Amino acid sequence: MNERWESTAQGRALVTGATGLVGRALLRALGGNAIATTRRASTQAGHLEGASELVTWDAVSTLPSNALSGVDAIFHLAGEPVAEGRWTDAKRQRIRASRTGSTRALVRSIERVDVGARPRVLVCASAVGIYGSRGDEVLGEDAAPAEGFLADVCREWEAEAARAESLGVRVVSLRIGIVLAKEGGALAKMLTPFELGLGAALGSGAQWMPWIHVDDVVGLLRFAAATATLRGPVNAAAPETVTNAEFTRALGRAVHRPAWLRAPRFALELALGEVAAVVLASQRVVPKRAQGAGFEFAHPTLDEALAATLEGKPPSKRFRAAGRFA
Secondary structure (H helix, E strand, O other), X not given: OOOOOOHHHHOEEEEEOOOOHHHHHHHHHHOOOEEEEEOOHHHHHHHXXXXXXXXXXXXXXXXXXXXXXXXXXXXXXXXXXXOOOOXXXXXXXXXXXXXXXXXXXHHHHHHOOOHHHOOOEEEEEEEHHHHOOOOOOEEOOOOOOOOOHHHHXXXXXXXXXXXXXXHOOEXXXXXXXXXXXXXXXXHHXXXXXXXXXXXXXXXXXXXXXXXXXXXXXXXXXXXXXXXXXXOEEEEEOOOOOOEHHHHHHHHHHHOOOOOOEEEOHHXXXXXXXXXXXXXXXXXXXXXXXXXXXXXXXXXXXXXXXXXXXXXXXXXXXXXXXXXXOO
């Protein structure tokens, strides 16, 4: 049975990136007694279920002096979305600063806390982007990082988090794959074309596509905080590895629509620019350390995970109105 960190039993949690998809899900799972950081506390106060306290933080400065009082675990999830919009110079700067810069500021904040009162563990988000595109290579946590913009950002991100180890804080960097959630994220963007019967494999479709249900991301975050033997990188991807073509067919089955089209590489590169390299990357990521430590996935297979994600989620309103989904 998975050991899970409990805020009420083990002290308080601090959650950064609390307004994001995973941050909101984590706050709900923690069930209260969690501190959430937000850039606009006044406007978000009524929308963060599970947060007992809100702290305004610009992710650049150190946290307010009282923000880490009584905090046992930090879940650092802040980060500029990578796959939204083209990578202009300004976008690249935001991607890097929101990860490496915010983590550096967070570790500086921990350093200011008296040694005996520091948090016990920092679980920091990272991403499978650290592996680059590796074809059919099986990627456990011992696989070497790639080179390139995203891999460099992830490597720097993890290095900044690891600095907290010298302060007596155990650090886990969770390398997260594509998160499946009914509330939003990548799956929400895919659903409309798939509901229309226009679901398409990307490029050749042969590239490996690391995915994970949001419940398992939350479960891994809490498991990592509670498991003293875990430290360093941990892959957050489901144990069933699938190619993009297999994912496409599975999502088509889940919405009861054919999914036989292909989006050519050149069209994706024309539409997305450098972001196309992200969606076309082949990453056969396996969760060796999580499973080795005893973590049990709630949604280990794709068909079941998609069914659980889409359960009770109605088709898009315009398609219902048009009588497409009786």
